[in-house]
Amino acid sequence: MKFSYILLSFLFITISVNAQSNYKKGYILTNNNDTINGLIDFRTDKSNSSICRFKSSSHATEQIFHPGEIKGYRLINERKYYVSHPITVDSVSMNVFLEFLVKGIKNLYFYPGEIDYYFFENEDGRMIPLSKKTNQIVDYKFKIDLKYRGILGYVFRDCDPVLKKVENVGLGRSSMIELTKRYHDEMCTSGEECLVFENDYKKKFTKINFSLYGGLQYIDYSFGREELILFESAKSIMPVIGSQINISNPRFIKSLSLQGDLSLSSIKGNTDFSATNSVYSKYNFQALMASGKLGLKYTLNTPKVRPTIEAGGVYQNLFKSSSSLYSEMVFTNKTFRANQKDDKALPQSSFWGLYCGIGLDYKLKNERFIFCRMTYETSTGYNDKMKIAQLKIGYTF
Numbered sequence: 001m002k003f004s005y006i007l008l009s010f011l012f013i014t015i016s017v018n019a020q021s022n023y024k025k026g027y028i029l030t031n032n033n034d035t036i037n038g039l040i041d042f043r044t045d046k047s048n049s050s051i052c053r054f055k056s057s058s059h060a061t062e063q064i065f066h067p068g069e070i071k072g073y074r075l076i077n078e079r080k081y082y083v084s085h086p087i088t089v090d091s092v093s094m095n096v097f098l099e100f101l102v103k104g105i106k107n108l109y110f111y112p113g114e115i116d117y118y119f120f121e122n123e124d125g126r127m128i129p130l131s132k133k134t135n136q137i138v139d140y141k142f143k144i145d146l147k148y149r150g151i152l153g154y155v156f157r158d159c160d161p162v163l164k165k166v167e168n169v170g171l172g173r174s175s176m177i178e179l180t181k182r183y184h185d186e187m188c189t190s191g192e193e194c195l196v197f198e199n200d201y202k203k204k205f206t207k208i209n210f211s212l213y214g215g216l217q218y219i220d221y222s223f224g225r226e227e228l229i230l231f232e233s234a235k236s237i238m239p240v241i242g243s244q245i246n247i248s249n250p251r252f253i254k255s256l257s258l259q260g261d262l263s264l265s266s267i268k269g270n271t272d273f274s275a276t277n278s279v280y281s282k283y284n285f286q287a288l289m290a291s292g293k294l295g296l297k298y299t300l301n302t303p304k305v306r307p308t309i310e311a312g313g314v315y316q317n318l319f320k321s322s323s324s325l326y327s328e329m330v331f332t333n334k335t336f337r338a339n340q341k342d343d344k345a346l347p348q349s350s351f352w353g354l355y356c357g358i359g360l361d362y363k364l365k366n367e368r369f370i371f372c373r374m375t376y377e378t379s380t381g382y383n384d385k386m387k388i389a390q391l392k393i394g395y396t397f
Contacts, residue, residue, distance in 0.1 A: 021053065021062075022250040024078055028054055029071040042075055042205075043251050045112040048082060049097045067095040074197075078205070081197040087127065089113055101177055104184035104194025106155070108176060118176050120155050128155055132171045152179070159186050205251050211244040211371070213394025221269050224383035227325070227345055231283055234269025240390060241265070246297060255301050259310060261293035267318065267347070278329055285323035285347050291316045291377075293355055304363050311356040314377050316386065321346045351386055353379025361396070369396040 026040035038060070041053035052065040052073045065073075072083035082097040089111070098109035098119065107121040118130040130152065133145040148171050156162040162183045169175050177196060184194035217240045222233035242263030248256060267289045272282040295312015325341045359373030370393070377388040 022254045023055060023058070024075050026073060026075040028052065028065065028073040031069075031071055033071070040073055040075055042078060042080070045099070045110075048080070049099070049111055052082070052097065067097050072097065072100070079197060083109075085109065085127075087111060087117075087119065087129070089117060089129070100197050101173070102180040102184075102194055102196050104180060105187050106180055106183060108180040110173065110176075116171075118171075120180070130155075130171070130176075156183055159183050161186050205249060207248045207250060207257075209246045209248075209257075209367075209396050211246070211394050211396040212242075213244070213371075213373075213392040214239070214241045215390060215392030215394075216240065217265060217388050217390040219267055219269075220387040221267070221347070222385045222387075224385065225345070228283060230273050231271045231281070232273065234271045234283075234285070236268045238265050238267060240392065242291075242392070244394070244396075246396075255299045257297045257299070259293070259295055259297040259312070261291075263291045263293075265289050265291070269347075279327070281325070281327040283323070283325050283345065285321065285345075287318040287321035287347055289316055289318050295355065299361060306361040306363065306369075308359045308361055308371075308373070309357070310359075310373075310375070311354070314351075314353050314355045314379055316351040316353075316377075316379055318347050318349050318351075321349070323347065348381035348384045351379035351381045351384075353377060353386075357390075370394070371396060 021041045022043060023039040024042045026042075027035050027037045028040070029035060036054075036056065038054055038056040039058060040055075041062075042048070050067070052070065054063045054065060054073070055061070056063075067084040070084065072081065074081045081100040083100050084095060085098045086093060086095050087098065088094075096111060098111055100107070101110055102108040105123065109119040109121065109127075111117045111119065113131075115131050115133065120128045120130065122128070128151065130148050132148050135145070136143045149166055149169065152166045152169065153163060156166060156179065162179055165179060165182070169179065181194055181196060188194070216237055219236050219238065220233050221235075223229055223231050240263050242261060244262075245260045246257040248254070248258070265288075266286065268284075268286045270282075270284040272280070274280045291314060293312055293314045295310055297308060297310040300307045321343075323343055323346050325345045327339050355375055355377040357373050357375030359371055361369045361371045363369055372393050373391075375388075375390045375392075377386070377390070379386050379388075
């Protein structure tokens with residue numbers, strides 16, 4: 001149990017000091033209007049608005065640009081476009097990278113401050129900010145900030161079809177893009193289409209991987225119940241099969257993922273004891289075991305072979321159990337009394353505990369991997385305890 005806590009702590013420490021980059025194909029726009037292609041670190045909205053980390057190639061030295069040092073930058077496949085622009089928020093002027101959402105008769109930008117801000121830019125260059133305060137309870141009444149609808153009414157005051165939508169619109173990325181695009185379509189007389197730089201504004205930058213594995217596990221089952229407390233722990237080696245799901249957000253931290261694991265195996269145990277030369281008892285049991293794990297996995301982002309560590313919580317459920325408890329008393333080399341109880345001392349059904357593990361992922365083509373991992377689990381039921389060491393080989397697709 002102590003080892004699990006130590007590895008879990010080490011995992012969190014490693015995460016905190018190894019927040020890795022997430023470079024994607026893109027380009028920067030210099031103040032001289034030159035385009036330089038390369039790779040851009042794609043992080044959270046907040047980080048993207050304040051800094052641009054750029055490499056001309058995967059092996060080049062990282063360059064850092066702040067708003068004003070370049071005109072902007074763009075991530076090609078992610079449909080993200082940022083431009084350097086001065087804004088005023090809460091009477092504070094600053095220069096930031098605004099996310100450019102729509103280019104048309106009115107331009108639309110996004111900035112993630114303490115609360116989200118949208119900026120509408122008129123043809124004369126005037127910027128109109130739009131935000132919504134957090135809902136509050138005032139005098140035991142739920143207060144919702146709807147001032148933004150009045151501002152939207154002013155922004156789109158010369159277009160009746162859009163004004164009708166403003167009355168019930170919520171403040172969000174998709175609705176602001178839709179209103180701005182509709183305004184352009186209604187008001188543009190040249191027939192020129194507006195540009196939506198993030199066409200799929202509902203896109204979630206979440207990565208999901210599935211894995212299947214098989215392997216062997218060593219089980220040490222110890223007894224705490226009164227009728228079995230004299231027995232030594234029962235040990236066995238059994239096959240195991242399972243599946244995993246890993247969910248990550250590379251924009252937050254590329255190497256960290258939330259990992260869920262489901263596995264199925266059998267469990268068996270045989271143990272006995274004798275007291276002096278006159279008492280002998282033997283206990284054996286078997287069951288099926290379903291195991292569920294939920295934890296964190298950290299992967300070192302190296303080119304081919306990637307070391308991993310993982311830790312979290314585990315729940316085990318034993319079912320279809322059977323057991324036999326045999327005892328006998330011997331007097332003058334003859335069995336004086338023998339007794340066998342079937343299914344009277346079944347293994348416990350529920351166990352909770354911790355697990356930890358290390359492993360290697362070998363990268364194949366198209367973000368597929370084969371892996372080898374070793375894990376250690378320790379869990380406790382109402383009285384009994386289990387320790388499990390597991391070796392598994394699998395495939396991630």
